[in-house]
Amino acid sequence: MISTWIWALTIAGIAALLVFDFVFHVRKAHVPTLREAALWSSLYVGIAIVFGLGVLVFGGPTMGSEYFAGYVTEKALSVDNLFVFLIIMSSFRVPREDQQKVLLFGIVFALIARTGFIFLGAALINSFAWVFYLFGLILLLTAGNMLRPEGEESHTGDNIVVRLARKVFHTSDSYDGDKLFTVIDGKRTMTPMLLVMVAIGGTDLLFALDSIPAIFGLTQNVFLVFTATAFSLLGLRQLYFLIDGLLDRLIYLSYGLAAILGFIGVKLVLHALHENNVPFINDGEPVPVVEISTGLSLTVILGVLVLTTLASLFSKRGRAQNAISNARRHATSYLDTEYTADAAERERIFGALLRERDQIIALGPKYPQLVRDEAQLVTLLEDALASHDQAVARGEAEPIGEPKIVRRR
Template structure:
């Protein structure tokens, strides 16, 4: 598989990693008091993360030229679009476990760190497989096409975070108290160290991150196998996931048709990956970037127009316990207040 190739010195990898670590630290310090994050604050932070992600593309343009920069932007956009789907499941998990609004950012912070680790592993493994074995492009491509199909036809499948095999395993191995103890993941009861319900919610979030990392990384590997571009596009897209959640959690029902757009993008990435190992070769980056932008724009625009008369009923909901469905009701019935759009047969909360 031919792809962009340029030398990335070790100091560049170290510098980018340091920038990512600093941004995570700044975000943690800014929200160390576990306050409830409002829409305005979340919107400001989302703007900051998006600006940083876009600015990095300009750095790449100055360093390596337009093709590398365009490839990064294509990867960044597809990862940003797929990250919106993560928000749906995060809302469901928080509603199901009735996670108080003030502690949701803490869970998401550690969830994002887990997401970055999972993606870093899959990036290097996936890129190496594509470089060594040409037939893995067909396997990954078929997986993406199947994922897109399942996303398009299985949007309303019911999911149950408590049935997740990882969550059930943790409950069996680690003594767990089914209550919240402030913002603590662990506490002591009668001298015994036990996990809190907040930790169980974190495990559910991490389990979804693991599943999401597979198709997200596969999708961007269809654009480029350059590990530096794949990693930076993933990292800068995921870094803004926490703020994105608080921006969109109350508006999720207005994205009624977004899953069709995401399904198209995944299927397109699958076809692109398969074509790369045929006489057709890799599709031009401008074409890829155009398809991504048009698909995201159309699916979001379609959703907003179709639900313009319904936003009064749902637009004012806030994440977590203040949702219209009621978090406690979600825990009792096993249903969340927001649907998952990425349900490709192995939904994160289902074993």
Template sequence: MFEISGLTWILTIGLIVLLLAVDLVSAAVRPHRVGFREAAAWSVFYVLVAVAFGIWFMSAYGGSYGAEYFAGYVVEKSLSVDNLFVFVIIMTTFAVPEEHQHKVLTFGIVLALVMRAIFIAVGATLLSLFSFMFLIFGLLLLYTAVQLFRHRNEDPDVENNVIVKTARRVLPVTEEYVGGKLVTRIDGRRFVTPLFVVLVAIGGVDLLFALDSIPAVFGVTEEPYIVFTANAFALLGLRALFFLVKGLLDRLVYLSAGLAIILAFIGVKLILHWAHVDIHKSVPEVSTPVSLGVIIGILVVVIVASLVKTSRDPDAKAHAGSLRGHSADRGQS
């Protein structure tokens, strides 16, 4: 029987908090433009930490649960790349200076972890109480997959996001970034800076991605500890990955389509699991090794096909994808 002790939970959360603290301190103490070598070193470090954790977890709890962790990590890592697309759009839309992007990303990661921890707790409780939640999660992922595929050649409309528009309307905002401050005083009056609005936009994006990613990872494992660690280790490397690949993101022209297919596959997997449990045991289920193979296979095909496409058509540009169309409002993408 799979059981995680309280001490293991505490040590795991402590490790994640420690790694986050390193990011926060480096962003606050030494704001700077992150170069390729630094980003590559941090990216490799976080991947090695995630792999080392997976190896320990597999040796301690068995190959089956280890496979679930790695499958969950791959799912979350692939979804996090799409998250990076939106971060790039936000940074560009609000012209965030490079020396402050590190701070924005670290905040986004911390907020994403908090939101996903809440959704994991709620999702695990619902799944343990109501088996039909597997059907609900599956249908939610299928809907998300269809919408993402339909609008795969569009980008989220950050400026017209209801949260951002509300923040701009109700709060006095300065024109300048004021040295990376969130709040400042001008002539005795308190203002928020554009960096505050950027963090609001990042928070809204984190909420949307949490709503999609948690059902997706529950599609490969039902264990809250695995869901949490897969999310945490995938997100921890997001800041370094942003600076490493932001120049290459435009070349992943088929990423949104690939992610839509992955979400649809996991949605079908969840529905089959629900049918197997609630309808009849004869309904087949998709095993974790098969899931891992399919997800990795889709990602490999997407990356290779994207690079081939952009090598033949240099003008081709990738998009983050959107869950609703807005081309009519701002012109075709």
């Protein structure tokens, strides 16, 4: 049993980290450098590991392994969630400088929402043993859904809440810095910044439906469930900017996560059978089945993640898909005059676009052909190059590389 003062200190520490993040990093809109993102992302992972070692020392090997299994699983699921956040922010054309504030809001909202789900789940588990069957079924269905191909349109921010907000409130088409409301023609108007926060918040609620059952499948200790979830969310903002360009590269991550969720779903069902009191299953008596240990769970989770990550990084198809997706996104961002007011950031985007072009060409004739087959993408790339050439002619940009974009034949 975890004492009240340990709960209080843990919650105070997590709240202090969120406040620190806002005051020193997010309050002033800026685009974090790769070094900044790497430094702070490593720091938050380090804090989570140190906390886990404390659990291991003072709580014993069982609690320690349960915490780390939960943390690793939740962190892996959060990386997959980042891809959806990227799509939502792209669909809302959130300026690069203001994306940090949107992400921090999403983290805080997710933490509050998941805390509610955690205590609700704990109450249900303590009262009804059949909830393990329900959680196991949810995870098995989620694992199956993750194996189905999905287009980006299935993750856009234009959900029912956003559509309702657009109808009820007068909404502007452009941002006013990071303000939620602005004044246009003397009328108070909602900006897209509030809408994108609503979209992120709504998506967070959906994520909790598979995230919370997954971690309850690894431990029923509410303190460990809460801390593993909280520490997996902390540092998510920095991780977004650190692996932004690699998200599309992890082409097999969804398969790995599906395997992990399926594995935990089976573990939950086996545990439910072991604790069974449902009248129509074995006459309400426990079923003698083999239960999966936490140590084995942690080994399987880490093994699957390492395998799928390495397979993604060394896959030629993964490199091509990553380069093509990032080229499309960077070309769109470069042509969007409202995407960023930072000239250095625009040059960074254009430089990344040229590197992606060179990667596609270097992969061989098969992959440039994929680009040429997408007329819209080719047009985007050519328009971005033409726009940069015009900026160079006006003296607003430095010439970079040769205009050898993959063209249609």
